[in-house]
Amino acid sequence: MFARIKSFKLPKPTLMPKLFFQQFFSRIVAIRDQLSLAQKLYLLAILLLLLKQPLAWVATISLLAILLEFWPVFEKVWHSLAGKAVLLLFYAIIANFALANASAVVNEVVGVPAQHFNYTHNFAILLYIPAWFIIISGIVMFVVQIMSPMYFVLMWLLKPLGIHSPKLVAYQAFHRMTFIIRVILSVIVLYHLWMLIGIDLEDDIDDPKSHISQVLIDDDEQVREEVLAQLEQADSAIDEKALANDDADVHVDINADEIDFKQVHQDYYLGVRKAIGYFAFTFEADTFSRCDKAEDAHVVELNDYEILEIVPDNQSQYGYSFLVKKCFSAAFPLNK
Structure with missing residues (x-):
């Protein structure tokens, strides 16, 4: 023992910083190895938030982390009978809203009931399923955020009875800290989901209905x-x-780094309708018809007496003009 005491030597002062950084990095590496992929993404999102980076990046990384974290839970729920029933009900709600919304939009674009444009209606459903998936997911996430404190209070009350909450995630390290970080980041994700849905608290003074x-x-x-x-x-x-700036074309933009949700809504609104008009003209309507039509027009026959003539029109809002006309054919000539 005394020999060991005699052989003990303090490190040289020049080596102290090196040893400190080695221990520090070894500790960081040990913590990193304990974290799951979802926890690492949560950590990255928190760092971006602290560095005041755009919230869109924080929300995207947080959403990816939430999906990775709860994907095993989704698989576990899917393999149970009750879970399949709940998930299928969730998908049915999305499909029903997308179906009704697509029918109304097709009618708005073409000017006739969507039943005459079956393929265009199906195409519109595909365009609106992502939007309604975001809407329903935002609502579900909002409900979960409200119910989660009640759930933990209930589990705390049942803990004296020997009832413990089931573990939804597989990792064990830093689960409490991860829960707090997840709640903070979920609020940011929920905010962006609500904004993408179209809930905006700003009113336009020019709108008489605002x-x-x-x-x-x-x-x-x-x-x-x-x-x-x-x-x-x-x-x-x-x-x-504006007067304090010498530039006459000054533009005040508080959230220059954030997403312009109003522009996203407008682009999606016009983009979907232009895509529906293009699909109806190119794929749904007939190039040739028994009824008289314009040379560059495509036709959809509504019945034996009426047709819908679709003509490319750059002056139109959606790029095409839709006009219901009488069907003049060999059986119903123009001179009668």
């Missing part, structure tokens, strides 16, 4: 004056920022 416009035409003078004062104050603040 909340601000309804207040402005209300009989309450005090409320009207308060709203107008707030709007004038906001406009004056923007004008002061």
Whole structure:
């Protein structure tokens, strides 16, 4: 024992920083090896959030981590009879809403019932399934966020009876810290889902149906004056920022790095309808018909007496004009 004490030597002062960093990195590597892939993605999302990176990146990485974390739970639920029933009901809800929405949009584009455009209707359903999947998933995620505190309180009350909560995830390390981080990141993901759905708290004063416009035409003078004062104050603040900048074409954009959800909604709205018009003209309508038609038009026969003539039109909102016309053919000539 004394020999060991005599042989003990303190490290040289120059080696102390090196030993410190070696121990520090070895500790970091040990923690890294304990983390699952989902936990590593959560850590990356938190780092991006602390570094004030765009929330869109944080939400995307967080959503990927949530999917990786709960995919085994999904598989486990799918292999049970009750789980299959719940998941099939979930898919049926999405399909039903997408079916009804697609029918209304096809009718809006072509101007006739969607039953005359079966293939175009199916194509529109494919376009709207992702949108309704986001909507239903956002609603489910919102309900889960509300119910999760109640679930943990219930498990805490049942713990004295020997009832423990089932483990939904496979990893064991840092599960409590991971739960807290998941809740924080889920709020960011939920915010982006709600914004993609189209829930926007901003009202347009030019829209007569908006909340601000309804207040402005209300009989309450005090409320009207308060709203107008707030709007004038906001406009004056923007004008002061514009005058402080030497550039005449200054553009005030608070969330320059974030997604412009209004533009996303507009692009999706127009893109879907233009795609439906293109599909109806190119694939659904007939190039040749027994009825008289324009040279560059395609035709869908509605019945023995009417046709829907589809003509490319750059001036139209969706790129094509749809016109219901009489069917003039050999049996029903034009001169009769």
